[in-house]
Amino acid sequence: MELPDLRPEKRIRVIIAAESTCELCREYTPVSLLELHRIPGSPKTRNGDDPQKSILVLCCACHEHVHVLPLSRKRQRTIVRKRGFEVRRDMRKVLGYKPKPYLPPDNIDLARHYDSLFELGSLVLNGT
Numbered sequence: 001m002e003l004p005d006l007r008p009e010k011r012i013r014v015i016i017a018a019e020s021t022c023e024l025c026r027e028y029t030p031v032s033l034l035e036l037h038r039i040p041g042s043p044k045t046r047n048g049d050d051p052q053k054s055i056l057v058l059c060c061a062c063h064e065h066v067h068v069l070p071l072s073r074k075r076q077r078t079i080v081r082k083r084g085f086e087v088r089r090d091m092r093k094v095l096g097y098k099p100k101p102y103l104p105p106d107n108i109d110l111a112r113h114y115d116s117l118f119e120l121g122s123l124v125l126n127g128t
């Protein structure tokens with residue numbers, strides 16, 4: 001299964017995120033010979049889903065292999081799970097996925113927080 005919804009320039013960036021390496025045979029392969037495979041049965045990318053979980057970067061030979069055998073979904077997902085932190089992070093960046101945005105604690109009144117620390121005597125200033 002191909003990924004028709006991904007523009008060529010994005011495909012290339014996903015492949016580069018995977019360090020231009022086939023995720024099945026682990027061979028370093030020129031970008032032009034690598035293909036993106038969508039793991040069948042994975043849910044369509046909804047808002048909040050992690051799209052890199054349903055994509056594999058494969059060389060032509062392995063891609064054919066995955067379809068002809070076929071390689072079980074479980075094994076395909078195992079490959080995704082073994083993906084390194086940096087590859088995962090770079091793929092998410094390319095695919096525009098932000099894992100849980102960081103929300104600054106804007107509901108905490110810092111001044112009051114410090115006051116309460118002084119009151120508790122837990123914040124000791126040097127030289128006073």
Ligand SMILES: [Zn+2]
Pocket residue numbers: 001002036037038063067
């Ligand atoms: Zn495919």
Ligand SMILES: [Zn+2]
Pocket residue numbers: 022023024025026027058059060061062063
């Ligand atoms: Zn391969």
